[in-house]
Amino acid sequence: MPSQNLQDYCDWCFAPLSEDALTRSRWLGLASEDTWACSTCIEKGRYRVPPEGWNGPADEWLARDEYVLSADDRRTVLNALNEILHGPDAIEEWEFHTRIGVTREEAAQTWRRVAGE
Numbered sequence: 001m002p003s004q005n006l007q008d009y010c011d012w013c014f015a016p017l018s019e020d021a022l023t024r025s026r027w028l029g030l031a032s033e034d035t036w037a038c039s040t041c042i043e044k045g046r047y048r049v050p051p052e053g054w055n056g057p058a059d060e061w062l063a064r065d066e067y068v069l070s071a072d073d074r075r076t077v078l079n080a081l082n083e084i085l086h087g088p089d090a091i092e093e094w095e096f097h098t099r100i101g102v103t104r105e106e107a108a109q110t111w112r113r114v115a116g117e
């Protein structure tokens with residue numbers, strides 16, 4: 001269930017936050033720093049530098065080198081994970097870790113993280 005946060009504005013440009021922006025801020029880990037970015041600031045990568053007022057050295061800002069997944073990237077990752085987890089040719093339990101490098105449960109957690117659930 002999204003958002004117990006009370007903040008409804010972007011920490012970078014102060015624009016209102018959409019549900020999608022809240023989800024993506026959580027997914028990027030911004031929420032763990034109690035910072036929230038609007039969709040525009042995420043798309044433009046503004047969140048890679050700490051917002052004004054963030055207390056800490058800029059080189060410790062968590063998101064500075066992260067790649068931003070576009071909506072198409074997210075859809076691709078989610079669909080690919082869904083196929084290997086639940087599709088008609090889903091990878092079976094016994095060979096999942098060998099082929100993918102993580103357990104089924106870890107892959108399912110990745111799906112939930114990317115999906116923002």
Ligand SMILES: [Zn+2]
Pocket residue numbers: 010011012013014015037038039040041042
């Ligand atoms: Zn913004």
